[in-house]
Amino acid sequence: xxxxxxxxxxxxxxxxxxxxxxxxxxxxxxxxxxxxxxxxxxxxxxxxxxxxxxxxxxxxxxxxxxxxxxxxxxxxxxxxxxxxxxxxxxxxxxxxxxxxxxxxxxxxxxxxxx
Amino acid sequence: xxxxxxxxxxxxxxxxxxxxxxxxxxxxxxxxxxxxxxxxxxxxxxxxxxxxxxxxxxxxxxxxxxxxxxxxxxxxxxxxxxxxxxxxxxxxxxxxxxxxxxxxxxxxxxxxxxx
Numbered sequence: 001x002x003x004x005x006x007x008x009x010x011x012x013x014x015x016x017x018x019x020x021x022x023x024x025x026x027x028x029x030x031x032x033x034x035x036x037x038x039x040x041x042x043x044x045x046x047x048x049x050x051x052x053x054x055x056x057x058x059x060x061x062x063x064x065x066x067x068x069x070x071x072x073x074x075x076x077x078x079x080x081x082x083x084x085x086x087x088x089x090x091x092x093x094x095x096x097x098x099x100x101x102x103x104x105x106x107x108x109x110x111x112x113x114x
Numbered sequence: 115x116x117x118x119x120x121x122x123x124x125x126x127x128x129x130x131x132x133x134x135x136x137x138x139x140x141x142x143x144x145x146x147x148x149x150x151x152x153x154x155x156x157x158x159x160x161x162x163x164x165x166x167x168x169x170x171x172x173x174x175x176x177x178x179x180x181x182x183x184x185x186x187x188x189x190x191x192x193x194x195x196x197x198x199x200x201x202x203x204x205x206x207x208x209x210x211x212x213x214x215x216x217x218x219x220x221x222x223x224x225x226x227x228x229x
Contacts, residue, residue, distance in 0.1 A: 009154070035217055043123075045204065045220040091156065100145055100164055100208075101172070102218060106156035 002027045004094050006105035013082050014113050021077040021108045023092030029053075031097035034068065034075045039089040039107070051075065082112045117141070118221035120205050126227045133192040135224050137205030144210040146188035147218065148172075148180065151202040163188055164210070195228045202226075 003026040013019045025034065036048040049059060051068050059066045063080045079086055092105045121136035139146065147162040149172075159172030161180040169180050177199060181189045188207075192199055202225050206218040 006156075037217075037220075043202070043223040043225075045206075045218075047217040047219070050217050100147075100162055100170075101159060102147075104149075104157040106154060 002029075002094060002096060002103050004092050004103050004105035006090075006092055006108050008108045009106070010109040010111070012111040012113060015084060016081050018078060018080050019082050019110065019112075021079075021090050021092075021110065023075045023077065023105060025073050025075065025092070025094045025103075027094060027096055029096040033095045033097075035093040035095070035102070036066065036075075036077050037091045037093065039091065041088070045091065048077075079110075082110075084112050084114050086110060087112045118205055118207055118219050120203075120221040120224050122224050123222060124225050124227075126229065127192075127195050128229055129196060131192075131195050131228075133195050133226065133228075135190040135192075135203055135205075135226070137188045137190070137207075137221055138186050139188075139207040139219070140186065141207065141209070141219070142185065143207040143219075144185070145208045146182065147206040147208075148178075148188065148190045149204045149206065150174070151204055151223070157204065160190065195226075197228050200226060200228045 005024045032053045034051045037045040039045045065078045067076045089107045089109045091107045094103045118139045127133050148160040149157040158174050163169045163182040179191045202223050204223045205221040208216045208218045
């Protein structure tokens with residue numbers, strides 16, 4: 001079975017704090033892809049990053065960084081020095097090779113307080 | 115920029131009405147998807163289409179049908195709306211992968227209320 005778990009339903013932080021959003025996935029496939037999306041209050045999901053199962057390198061993009069660990073089946077997302085504009089719902093998703101069906105987690109609502 | 119548009123941001127319908135939700139993408143993507151988003155349940159796939167006139171059921175197709183007569187347009191149809199179909203509906207598109215799998219591009223969503 002394939003599954004994505006985002007155990008944190010809601011997180012509140014004060015501006016400038018660092019925050020990590022957890023994502024744990026399950027799949028028996030050896031080739032798969034992981035994604036993070038941001039859904040701001042406007043409603044439209046915005047793509048943030050894609051990782052394939054053969055590339056375990058961590059990635060940094062400005063204040064955002066992602067930690068992919070196959071050993072723990074996790075693909076965690078860290079925001080450094082959070083800002084109010086980071087307030088959104090964040091979704092982690094899994095796609096296995098040979099299918100068009102993306103499996104989404106239930107999302108984590110991040111509130112960054114000024 | 116890829117653009118996915120949905121016909122309405124907000125829609126209010128009566129129980130039993132036939133409802134059409136339209137989605138159009140302008141990037142010649144082969145694949146299109148309809149999801150519904152409910153609190154605590156994340157995004158659940160209703161239907162997807164990988165080509166014109168081709169469709170496949172997702173996880174929750176009951177009570178819904180779809181139509182894809184043209185590549186750029188994917189319609190979600192509620193044959194007889196019910197109150198448990200009150201939800202946010204999200205449309206997405208993605209290109210057929212070449213050498214890897216691609217992210218989806220989402221529309222702004224339609225918040226449907228069935229009274």
